[in-house]
Amino acid sequence: MSHHTVLVTGGAGYIGSHACVELLNAGFNVVVVDNLSNSKVTSLNRVEAITGKLVTFYEADIRDKQSLSDIFSKEQPSTVIHFAGLKAVGESCEQPHLYYHNNVFGTLVLTEVMQEHNVKQLVFSSSATVYGITDKTQYSEDLPIGAINPYGRSKAMVEDILRDLAAADSKTKSDKPWKIALLRYFNPIGAHESGLIGEDPNGIPNNLMPYVAQVAIGKLPQLAVFGDDYPTKDGTGVRDYIHVIDLVKGHISAIHAFKNTQFISGNCKAYNLGAGHGYSVLDIINTFEKVTGRTINYKISPRRDGDLAEYYANPDLALKELNWKVEKTLQDMIADTWNWQSKNPQGYQ
Ligand code: NAD
Ligand code: UFG
Numbered sequence: 001m002s003h004h005t006v007l008v009t010g011g012a013g014y015i016g017s018h019a020c021v022e023l024l025n026a027g028f029n030v031v032v033v034d035n036l037s038n039s040k041v042t043s044l045n046r047v048e049a050i051t052g053k054l055v056t057f058y059e060a061d062i063r064d065k066q067s068l069s070d071i072f073s074k075e076q077p078s079t080v081i082h083f084a085g086l087k088a089v090g091e092s093c094e095q096p097h098l099y100y101h102n103n104v105f106g107t108l109v110l111t112e113v114m115q116e117h118n119v120k121q122l123v124f125s126s127s128a129t130v131y132g133i134t135d136k137t138q139y140s141e142d143l144p145i146g147a148i149n150p151y152g153r154s155k156a157m158v159e160d161i162l163r164d165l166a167a168a169d170s171k172t173k174s175d176k177p178w179k180i181a182l183l184r185y186f187n188p189i190g191a192h193e194s195g196l197i198g199e200d201p202n203g204i205p206n207n208l209m210p211y212v213a214q215v216a217i218g219k220l221p222q223l224a225v226f227g228d229d230y231p232t233k234d235g236t237g238v239r240d241y242i243h244v245i246d247l248v249k250g251h252i253s254a255i256h257a258f259k260n261t262q263f264i265s266g267n268c269k270a271y272n273l274g275a276g277h278g279y280s281v282l283d284i285i286n287t288f289e290k291v292t293g294r295t296i297n298y299k300i301s302p303r304r305d306g307d308l309a310e311y312y313a314n315p316d317l318a319l320k321e322l323n324w325k326v327e328k329t330l331q332d333m334i335a336d337t338w339n340w341q342s343k344n345p346q347g348y349q
């Protein structure tokens with residue numbers, strides 16, 4: 001068992017809270033820095049209830065350099081997992097400055113503080129959205145980057161910054177070089193099997209799975225299926241859905257991989273975290289109905305701006321170099337979403 005401390009930015013959020021559970025279970029000390037702009041501290045109380053272990057929590061903004069630096073001095077982390085950021089594509093088009101400030105400037109402050117404290121192992125939440133438009137439906141890491149909205153561009157910019165940081169080290173032959181894993185998530189859904197933590201979106205959900213769950217429980221009247229005339233198996237959009245627990249295990253695999261050959265002399269590498277195959281919107285609806293016994297009221301509606309027909313991960317590199325692959329099924333993802341939703345119809349409040 002390790003006694004290393006992992007500092008988790010955005011650790012009170014959806015993916016971050018699940019990461020805290022898996023980190024604590026794997027024997028790491030966990031320090032969370034979150035400004036609670038899109039989360040509640042209740043999630044961390046639930047993490048402690050699930051694991052029987054304590055989380056050290058700081059309510060702070062990663063852009064506040066002095067606070068962050070004080071936390072690093074006190075906690076002496078060996079590694080950072082960086083989840084903190086804003087993630088709504090539509091909002092990013094309306095408020096690009098807010099997104100670049102949070103996601104790009106926030107990461108600059110974080111990495112500056114890491115550098116000053118000689119903490120140089122970083123796992124970053126990137127996204128499949130950095131791939132942008134291509135004629136391929138299966139995305140490998142070597143596809144060109146070409147994000148198509150401010151949110152996606154903020155992730156692509158951070159990837160560039162982190163690659164440059166690692167490259168600068170290799171030029172100067174630093175004796176403690178950066179080790180950086182850029183994890184490109186496909187579509188995370190699901191919840192911890194306890195039903196104590198899960199996704200708790202503010203207002204009306206943007207994403208399919210929380211929307212379906214809220215229709216199932218009667219909070220929302222009807223799901224709009226955004227288009228049924230795509231060139232896919234049934235005309236609806238196809239995505240690579242990944243259970244949030246599989247996803248966060250990928251982060252722990254990345255931390256372990258920092259000891260392996262591909263990272264020994266420092267590096268910044270991107271890895272897809274996905275299942276390697278997709279499901280359509282209708283697959284999701286049908287499986288949800290089967291697993292939960294509820295009926296999902298839905299209506300075929302116009303396409304949503306900016307949506308692609310179909311894409312999914314090529315997850316071979318993560319298997320080869322991180323020794324990681326998904327283990328859970330779509331049934332698991334839906335059963336766990338429903339368990340969380342039905343036990344917490346109002347989310348954390
Ligand atoms: P989330 O909103 O639930 O979690 C993000 C957390 O970061 C929140 O708790 C929020 O309060 C905190 N935060 C935001 N800005 C901050 C700041 N400046 N300082 C301190 N804390 C701050 O989102 P999530 O779904 O858990 O996503 C986590 C990360 O994964 C994000 O970076 C997101 O862009 C990325 N990602 C998410 C998805 C997805 O579909 N959920 C897909 C790809 C990538
Ligand atoms: N969909 C509906 N109705 C809804 C919501 C979604 O039919 O109410 C469909 C979409 O058209 C798409 C699929 O369900 O075909 C999945 O949509 P999501 O909004 O759940 O997920 P996206 O793939 O659009 O978005 C995800 C992440 C974003 C990221 C984006 C681009 O949530 O953070 O991928 O890669 F930017």
